[in-house]
Amino acid sequence: MDTQVADTLLGSLLDGRYRIRGRVARGGMATVYTATDERLERTVAVKIIHPSQAPEARARTAGFMERFTDEAKTIARLTHPNVVAVYDQGVHAGLPYLVMEYVRGRTLRDVLAERRRLNPDEALAIMEQMLAAVAAAHRAGLVHRDVKPENVLVAEAPTGGAANLVDSVVKVADFGLARAVEASADEGDGSQLMAxxxxxxxxxxxxxxxxxxxxVYAAGIVLFEMLTGRxxxxxxxxxxxxxxxxxxxVPAPSTLVPGLPRVLDDLVARATRRDPGARPTDAGALLAEVQVARDDLGNPNNSHTAVLRRVTDDAPAVAQPTMVVAAVQPSERPAWARLPEGGPQRPHRRRAAPESDLRARLTALWAQVAAGSRGRLSIAAAVVALGLLAAVGGWWVGVGRYTVAPQLVSLTKAEAQAQADRAGFTITYAQPRYDETVPRDSVVAQxxxxxxxxxxxxxITLTLSLGPERFPVPDVVGKDFELAEADLTSANLVVVKGSSRYDDNLPAGVVVATNPKVGTEVKPGTKITLVLSKGKAPISVPNLVGKNVNEARTALAQLNLVPVETYKDSDKPKDEILGQSPATGAGVEKGAQVRLDVSKGxxxxxxxxxVDLPCPQAKQQLEGxxxxxxxxxxxxxxxRFQNPPENSPVPPNTTITLGCL
Structure with missing residues (x-):
C-alpha cells in the first residue's frame, strides 16, 4: 500500500474565496499551490510563506506583516507581459500568502535538467524576455535579488510549438518576496543571505x-548556465x-563549449564583472546589448560579429570573426522587445557614369580596333578565348565544382566526422531529436x-539522434484530477481515469496513485491510469490488540468486518490478539478483511x-x-506415581503432584 504524507492545506478555503486544489512546488521560503478562485471561477497560484519563516520574521520585527503587504502592493502594480502577475494577498492561519497568475509550463531549471544546455539562439531568446521583466522592475524601483532558473517560468509557445524555446513565453516570478523576508533578517543578526x-x-x-x-550579475550567471549547462x-x-x-x-563560456561565438563570451563577461561599476547599469542596459547580439548572430549576410562594448562608449566595436547562429529577426519579436528602427547609415555608392557616355566610348574603341587586319584577328582570337572561358566557366559553375554528398545517416558521430574529413567536407550539427530506431549519438538525418x-x-549539416524518447512519469499524487490531467497531457501522455479507492490521508477527487508508478520511464503517448481517492472509508477499525480472539470476533461482526486469524507462538496467554492490520482507526469498507495475529500461548x-526416585531428589529435579x-x-x-504422567506436554510452571510412599 502506498504511503502519502497529508498536506493539511489541501482542500482549505482561504479568505472565503480561494480553494486549495494541489501542491505545485516547495521552495526555501514558501510553498506554491494551485487554487480555484471561486468568485471569478479561474485557476490561480497561491504562494504561502512557510511556518518556519513567518514566526521568525514576526519575532524579529513587528513590521514584517506590514512590509510583506507593502511589497505585495508594489508587485501588483508591476504590469508587464513577462512578469507573473499578483492578484491578491492575505493571511491564513497566521501565514501571509500571495495570489498570483497561474502559468502552465516549466521552470527554466526543469528545461536545463532535461536539455543540460541550450543553443545560443534559444538562450538569447529566453534572456531577452527575462531581462525585459527585470528591467520593468528596475524602472519601478524594485530589485529582484534572487534571479535564478527556478524563478524563470517557460510557458507553452503561443504558436503551440512546445519544443521551440525561441517562441516560448518567459515569465519571471518572486519579485520582492525575498526582499520582504530579508528586510526582517536585516533587523536581526543580518547574516542571512537570501540570494x-x-x-x-x-x-x-x-x-x-x-x-x-x-x-545584472545574476542574469549573466543564468546566461552562462544556459550556454554551458553548469x-x-x-x-x-x-x-x-x-x-x-x-x-x-567568471570564465568564458567558449572555454567549456568550444565553438561558441566570441560575442557571447563578451556578453557574459560584461554582465559578470566583479566591480559593479563595470557592468551595465541595469537590466534595461543589458537587454539592449543582448538584442544587439541577437541581431548580429542572426544576420545571415554577416560572417563577422561585432564584440559588444558599453552602450555609452564612443569608440566603434572591434569586429571579431565567429560562427553565424540562426536567430529570430527583430521584426519577429514582440513590440516591447524591438530595438528602435533605423541604425548606422551605410556609405552611398559612387554614382555610375551616364549610359550615353559609356556607349559612345565603346563605339569609338571598337572602330579603332576593327580598322586593321591585325585588329580583326585579335578580335577573333579574343572571341574564341572568351568562348572557351565561357564554356569552361559554365562547366565549372554548373558541374565541375560540385560532387555528391556521402551517405552519413545511421553512422555514429565519430564515424560520420571521419568520413566527412576524408572527403574534405565540413560538418555542422542541427538540433538533435529523439528517434525510436536510431541509437543515441548516431546520425538520423543529413x-x-x-x-x-x-x-x-x-x-553538411547532421542531425544526431537522442535515442528513444523516455521520461519519468510526473509526480501528480496529491493533485486534483483536472490539474494532474493537464500536467500529464502537457508531457505528451494519455490520461485514463481508473478506479477509485478509499484513502485515510487524501480528500475525495485527489490522485492517490498512478499506473505506471510515478518515476517509471515511459515514451510519449503512454497511457497513464490515475487512481482517485474516495476520501476516508466509512468504517473505522477498532483497537483489538490485547483482547481475546472471541471478543475480537464479536466486535468485528458488529461492524460487518471479516476477521482473518493467524496463530503465532508467543509468551502471551493463549487466544490473545497480538497485532492487527489495518491499524486502529484506519478507514475500511463494509465486508473488508481485518488480519489478526493470535497467540498460541x-x-x-x-x-x-x-517415578522410583527419592521424593526430595524428584522435587529438586522438577523445580529445576x-x-x-x-x-x-x-x-x-x-x-510411586506422578500427575501429569511422564512425557506429557504441559505449559511452563505447571504443578506436578508426586505420590511418595
Missing part, C-alpha cells in the same frame, strides 16, 4: 548591498561558492541528403519421569525445570 549562492553578486557577499546591477563555481559549502564570486572572474549535389569542400514442555511440585503422603519416601 542563491550560485548566482550571488560579489557585493552581496562582501557588504550585503544590492541594486539593479546585482540582478554554473561557474561549485564547492562543498555554500560559503566557499559565495567567496569564489568575490575572488575569481542535409544535403546522400547522393545530392554539393560544393566540393562544402558543409506459551510453548509447552515435556514432563520428565521421576520450572515446574511447581506438591508431595502427598511421605515427603521422604519413594515416588
Amino acid at each position: 542563491t549562492v550560485a548566482y550571488v553578486a560579489p557585493e552581496l557577499v562582501t557588504d550585503g548591498h544590492a541594486d539593479p546591477r546585482t540582478d 554554473v561557474p563555481y561549485d564547492g562543498d559549502r555554500p560559503v566557499e561558492v559565495a567567496w569564489q564570486h568575490v575572488d575569481r572572474d 542535409s544535403p541528403t546522400s547522393a545530392a549535389k554539393i560544393l566540393k569542400g562544402g558543409t 506459551p510453548p509447552q514442555v515435556i514432563v520428565p519421569r521421576v 525445570q520450572g515446574f511447581a511440585v506438591t508431595m502427598q503422603f511421605n515427603p521422604n519416601g519413594i515416588v
